Amino acid sequence: MSNGSAIDQRYVWHPFTQMKEWTDPDTPPLMIVGGEGAELIDEDGNRYIDGNASIWTNLHGHRVPELDEAIQEQLGKIAHCSSLGMASQPAAELAYGLLKMFYQDSEESDWQHRVFFSDDGSTAMEAALKMVHQARQQRGEANRQTMISLSTGYHGDTVGAMSIGQSPLFHQTYKDLLFPTKEVMRPACYRCPYNQAKPVKGQEARLSRKCHFECVGEMKQAISEAGEAASAVVMEPSVQGAGGMAMMPEGYLREVADLCQQNGLWLILDEVMTGFGRTGAPFACHKEEVIPDLLALGKGMTGGYLPMAATLVHDQIYEAFLGEYEELKTFFHGHSYSGNPLGAAVSNANLRLLQERGFDQAKALEDNLQQHAPLFWELDHVGDVRQEGPILAIELVEDFSSAQSFPFQRRIGHQVCQECRKRGLLTRPILDVLVLMLPYAAGEEQVESAASILRESIEAVLG
Numbered sequence: 282m283s284n285g286s287a288i289d290q291r292y293v294w295h296p297f298t299q300m301k302e303w304t305d306p307d308t309p310p311l312m313i314v315g316g317e318g319a320e321l322i323d324e325d326g327n328r329y330i331d332g333n334a335s336i337w338t339n340l341h342g343h344r345v346p347e348l349d350e351a352i353q354e355q356l357g358k359i360a361h362c363s364s365l366g367m368a369s370q371p372a373a374e375l376a377y378g379l380l381k382m383f384y385q386d387s388e389e390s391d392w393q394h395r396v397f398f399s400d401d402g403s404t405a406m407e408a409a410l411k412m413v414h415q416a417r418q419q420r421g422e423a424n425r426q427t428m429i430s431l432s433t434g435y436h437g438d439t440v441g442a443m444s445i446g447q448s449p450l451f452h453q454t455y456k457d458l459l460f461p462t463k464e465v466m467r468p469a470c471y472r473c474p475y476n477q478a479k480p481v482k483g484q485e486a487r488l489s490r491k492c493h494f495e496c497v498g499e500m501k502q503a504i505s506e507a508g509e510a511a512s513a514v515v516m517e518p519s520v521q522g523a524g525g526m527a528m529m530p531e532g533y534l535r536e537v538a539d540l541c542q543q544n545g546l547w548l549i550l551d552e553v554m555t556g557f558g559r560t561g562a563p564f565a566c567h568k569e570e571v572i573p574d575l576l577a578l579g580k581g582m583t584g585g586y587l588p589m590a591a592t593l594v595h596d597q598i599y600e601a602f603l604g605e606y607e608e609l610k611t612f613f614h615g616h617s618y619s620g621n622p623l624g625a626a627v628s629n630a631n632l633r634l635l636q637e638r639g640f641d642q643a644k645a646l647e648d649n650l651q652q653h654a655p656l657f658w659e660l661d662h663v664g665d666v667r668q669e670g671p672i673l674a675i676e677l678v679e680d681f682s683s684a685q686s687f688p689f690q691r692r693i694g695h696q697v698c699q700e701c702r703k704r705g706l707l708t709r710p711i712l713d714v715l716v717l718m719l720p721y722a723a724g725e726e727q728v729e730s731a732a733s734i735l736r737e738s739i740e741a742v743l744g
């Protein structure tokens with residue numbers, strides 16, 4: 282067997298995929314053989330706009346000369362060496378670069394975090410959870426065990442990351458494997474039970490909301506219920522990705538950070554999706570001037586080139602691990618490819634590109650998408666159009682005024698994305714939430730084309 286698509290259908294198991302459908306011989310898989318800028322190219326030479334930036338990882342497009350060269354240059358030296366018992370220049374440089382981006386204008390003497398490298402978003406979160414758990418014990422605070430996290434939060438698929446995720450759809454089956462956590466209402470205005478405002482066409486629910494910030498009250502109550510057992514609050518700041526591009530009202534993160542500070546809780550921010558300019562700032566925490574105790578980064582860190590991730594951790598947590606060897610305070614955790622020099626080299630080039638042009642392009646993309654948002658509101662079944670930085674999300678509903686969703690079995694979002702594919706746009710829905718999350722390098726014409734394909738495809742499915 283030499284035909285890639287036949288081998289794939291016979292032998293490969295794809296993630297988050299119903300394989301009974303995938304292996305249908307009448308629908309061979311889309312085989313991608315190349316990429317260029319914001320486009321992907323299939324084996325027949327068809328081009329598609331990469332509408333979800335290759336699952337939210339890609340920042341500058343595909344085959345970016347600066348990124349390709351960074352990898353080639355590092356390959357000329359060494360592809361990988363372990364981080365156990367040795368250090369490498371690219372990984373050291375990356376730790377410095379990440380902290381510089383995180384601390385922005387602060388003096389280096391004020392930096393108070395360290396960087397722990399791993400392989401992907403899930404492992405960056407897993408490391409954060411284990412650091413917190415162990416640090417609490419080594420600080421004599423073993424009673425502080427409870428992690429508090431938001432409904433529909435998503436932090437990855439490893440067992441620890443699932444435990445703090447609150448995604449019934451993905452995690453129900455595994456619930457006996459998970460450690461207990463405390464779930465708090467998510468601050469998502471469109472479907473918030475406290476929001477008294479009726480949906481208004483053309484107005485994002487976040488901006489027309491009528492409420493008293495009850496979501497903050499709910500967090501306050503959860504922290505007080507957890508009492509002395511409370512250890513940390515975990516959340517995706519600004520936008521919950523897999524939770525349906527649920528966007529938070531301004532000020533929520535600041536309030537939660539203050540509550541953590543007042544109650545001795547650590548704040549773990551998962552910026553695996555929101556990091557590196559995805560929400561209109563280098564990191565989403567910058568928008569509310571919040572400095573988390575732990576920050577998980579992944580996806581865009583390598584510009585979408587290689588799997589590599591990082592956990593930034595505050596010195597007060599790190600210091601709990603210092604001691605004599607026999608005290609066994611070491612963080613006994615790590616991965617074979619921790620600090621991978623190739624991944625670090627391309628990440629370093631990515632950070633440079635972001636400063637040189639990426640952040641400016643992200644801003645231009647944000648403005649560009651904003652121009653197209655009104656066109657979606659005109660469609661009957663569009664319930665909410667929301668945008669944060671260069672992320673645009675369109676939520677389809679059966680009924681506008683009640684915000685009633687379609688039955689999930691109808692797979693409306695999926696059908697719309699199938700129509701998009703026929704027209705040259707690839708993106709994945711989250712149930713009936715459609716996402717436009719292009720590489721920052723996408724040009725005006727590509728944005729225009731992505732938006733009009735998406736609109737046509739919604740009409741093709743829903744009339």
Ligand SMILES: *Cc1c(COP(=O)(O)O)cnc(C)c1O
Pocket residue numbers: 401402403404406435436437438517522523551552553554555579580
């Ligand atoms: C994708 C994602 C993860 C998991 O990252 P992987 O690289 O898929 O393991 C964790 N948190 C958030 C917010 C994500 O979007």
